[in-house]
Amino acid sequence: MIYDIQHVTTYEYESAVSFARCTLRLEPLNGGGQELISHSVDIRPRPVERTARRDFYGTLTESIVIDKSHRNLRIDSRSRVKLSRKPPERSASSPAWENVREAAFAASSLGPSSPIGYVFASALVPILKPATDYAAASFPASAGILTSAADLMRRIRNEFRYDPKATVISTPLTEVFGNRAGVCQDFAHVMIAGLRGLGLPAAYVSGYLRTIPPEGQQRLQGADATHAWVSLWCGEALGWIGFDPTNDLIVANDHIILGMGRDFADVSPVDGIIVGSPKQKLGVAVDVMLIA
Known part of the structure; x- marks a missing residue:
């Protein structure tokens, strides 16, 4: 099976935020019966700093810094993956x-x-x-x-x-x-x-x-x-x-x-800190579409 996934995270702040530092873990795993075909993340406003590394568990962890005053933050992740797992039956023989x-x-x-x-x-x-x-x-x-x-x-x-x-x-x-x-x-x-x-x-x-x-x-x-x-x-x-x-x-x-x-x-998909607004509204929308 091949899936297209869009994962959109939005933050709306009560007042302007002058600084934000976020950690993103949005790239699907490559392995374990799952093949990553493509992946991209669009961030608005655009970060002034953006670095990526693999954490201890192999998850792509991306750090971003936004130093531009903003009232809204949108993180749009898009991926395509292929799955080919063959799980065991729950009644199958297994070790004690x-x-x-x-x-x-x-x-x-x-x-x-x-x-x-x-x-x-x-x-x-x-x-x-x-x-x-x-x-x-x-x-x-x-x-x-x-x-x-x-x-x-x-x-x-x-x-x-x-x-x-x-x-x-x-x-x-x-x-x-x-x-x-x-x-x-x-x-x-x-x-x-x-x-x-x-x-x-x-x-x-x-x-x-x-x-x-x-x-x-x-x-x-x-x-x-x-x-x-x-x-x-x-x-x-x-x-x-x-x-x-x-x-x-x-x-x-x-x-x-x-x-x-x-x-x-x-493995939190998105976390981080902001400087500015005491209140925020979080929105998360995910669309998983089977294409083949």
Whole structure:
């Protein structure tokens, strides 16, 4: 499958901003069954400084500086990607989860794809006993890691309420878990916390999900949004497998990866600081179009 993606981020400021420094992580991943064909980012007003580097996880991280007074900022990212993944069935045979845990802690590499970097607590995903106990119900002794992770994903989908008004980016995971409500970012963090509490390597993935409109209705431009899910290391043979607890889906060819890290803080598509306005209005519109 080949997709064209447009991701437009806009900021409208209450008063003029004299200086802005932003970090962009908007280039889709190249690898893992995903091929990046093209990518560009247009920024208005134009930055006076623009530099790019690969971070530890391999994500293209672009830093921009705008020193011109402005009331509006528009970041228009356009990409084309080709996907050819063949995910396993959730009922497929897989190693016992305890064996995967032992293999993760025995890993000798400290590189970005090594499982050992995703076992421990991170800034936004602490190890919580309630989350660990919740996950443990899906991981009986000697159970296959695929079926167990899929069961945990299903339970989060069914037992947590999707509510965009329930949380903000800074809402602590303890509150998300206690209220059983949030958005895709929160559900991914909950699943990661439970898996890490069991000693399993789990990463946070930022990206896009193609949405299909109801039969007989046209797609609406900008109706799609950024999305988040979990990547779980399932042993040397299976490697990293994506689980989407918001939709109870094993990640296949409708999920487009922007970046992978320990939690949202590692892969936020756009963040930064401004000097000037105390208030701002943020708008995000994403359009994912299947072209082949």
